[in-house]
Amino acid sequence: MVDTQDHCLVLLIDDDPMVAEALRLMVEGEDDLRMHYCSDASTALDVAEQLKPTVILLDMVMPDIDGLTLLRYLRVNEATQSVPVVALSMKDDAKLKADIFSAGGNDYLIKLPESIELLARIRYHSQCYIRLLQRDEAFRALDISQRKLAASNIKLQQLASMDGLTGIPNRRTFQETIDTEWERATRDSDPLSLIMMDIDFFKKCNDHYGHQHGDEVLRRVAKALAGCLKRPADMVARYGGEEFAVLLPGTDLDGAANVGEQLRSTVEALQLENAKSQVCEWVTISLGVASCIPALGDIETEQLIKRADEALYEAKEQGRNRVIKAPESAEGNSASS
Missing domain, CATH: 3.40.50.2300 (Response regulator)
Known part of the structure; x- marks a missing residue:
């Protein structure tokens, strides 16, 4: 210059x-x-x-x-x-x-x-x-600076929204997404389904094989779960520890249970070793499914999460490595076929 x-x-x-x-x-x-x-x-x-x-x-x-x-x-x-x-x-x-x-x-x-x-x-x-x-x-210097800043902001947003270990959305993103989908389902009178799931006997797996193996199990399971979801609106997130959540907008209870069974069988088919499991020699998951047609003011997202969690607890009580649907409820216009 x-x-x-x-x-x-x-x-x-x-x-x-x-x-x-x-x-x-x-x-x-x-x-x-x-x-x-x-x-x-x-x-x-x-x-x-x-x-x-x-x-x-x-x-x-x-x-x-x-x-x-x-x-x-x-x-x-x-x-x-x-x-x-x-x-x-x-x-x-x-x-x-x-x-x-x-x-x-x-x-x-x-x-x-x-x-x-x-x-x-x-x-x-x-x-x-x-x-x-x-x-x-x-202007060129400003444009370069703005492009770099925009790229950095996108990267920061991705880091803030994704789970660092598994590469899938984190709990914060899950909560933001379920709130958004809840509003959409309320407006359109569509069903909204949620699957909560745990890796069976994950602590025993972690203790027996070590944390590196445990981390690899979490990554492989997350990848398998994400691969089962075909629609852009469907979402899998790491909810915490060995717990995952799958959000299925526009899907009723039976449809969500079918997706849950596909998730369960896909994870089992990975044949990831878990010698300390009391279910089978491989890593498995237990799943609870809940669904509703949100009615504004009648039910909140926390209640849907709670019902899916209760169904997950029941799946564990019944022997794990299975899908359990939450009982039908009039609350929030529960959706089922």
């Missing part, structure tokens, strides 16, 4: 060396100005790309390529399209001026101008261009 307190860099494109020398002498001695001279219009575009001037003084009458044509080339070139161009001409021609401005020129000077006028125009256009570069660079 160009420093406004360093210099303004002038590129003079003119085939007349006498004019070039006269303009050079006007600039000479000005600490904030430097001039580069290009006499060949056919190479001027390449020179401008490499030099990166802050202003271009462009003669309108040159052999091979006239000034207007070169101006148009400058304006379609990405490296020079924004660089100010001051046209130089021997004539004070209104039509020529109009053509120059139409082609993208910024200013017009009759050769040879007074030194004070030339220097003032060079400084003015250079400083405007430098401020443009600074603004664009600041």
